[in-house]
Amino acid sequence: MDRVxxxxxxxxxxxxSMSSCCMCxxxxxxxxxxxxxxxxxxxxxxxxxxxxxxxLVRLLGRNPAVPAVFIGGxxxxxxxxxxxxxxxxxxxxxxxxxxxxxx
Numbered sequence: 001m002d003r004v005x006x007x008x009x010x011x012x013x014x015x016x017s018m019s020s021c022c023m024c025x026x027x028x029x030x031x032x033x034x035x036x037x038x039x040x041x042x043x044x045x046x047x048x049x050x051x052x053x054x055x056l057v058r059l060l061g062r063n064p065a066v067p068a069v070f071i072g073g074x075x076x077x078x079x080x081x082x083x084x085x086x087x088x089x090x091x092x093x094x095x096x097x098x099x100x101x102x103x
Contacts, residue, residue, distance in 0.1 A: 001055040001058070003048060007041055008075070009073040011038075012095070012099045012100035013036050013038040013039065013069070013070070013095065013098065014038065014041065015027060015028060015031070015038045016041045016069075017040050017042055018043055018064070018066050021067065023066075023079045024067040027069060028067075030082065030086065034101070036100045036101060059075060060075075060077070060078065066078075067082075072097065072098030076094075
């Protein structure tokens with residue numbers, strides 16, 4: 001859990017992902033199209049990925065836990081929450097407040 005919390009707090013936007021997850025790719029694409037360069041932690045490519053995945057499952061209360069999106073060091077959630085924020089117009093202000101967007 002400490003590793004997840006530490007990584008999530010190091011950048012404005014952190015996405016915990018699996019390289020083969022299509023929903024992870026969709027969320028990353030949305031952020032990039034908005035002009036955000038998220039830090040992506042590919043759990044299947046990290047030596048401590050299984051440990052972090054278990055921590056994310058506990059945090060989110062679901063399995064699979066990816067994508068798990070953190071903005072400003074706080075857990076936002078997965079694809080459905082990110083898309084809901086985007087469609088309601090609340091994602092961009094959240095990204096601005098976290099310092100991920102300058103415009």
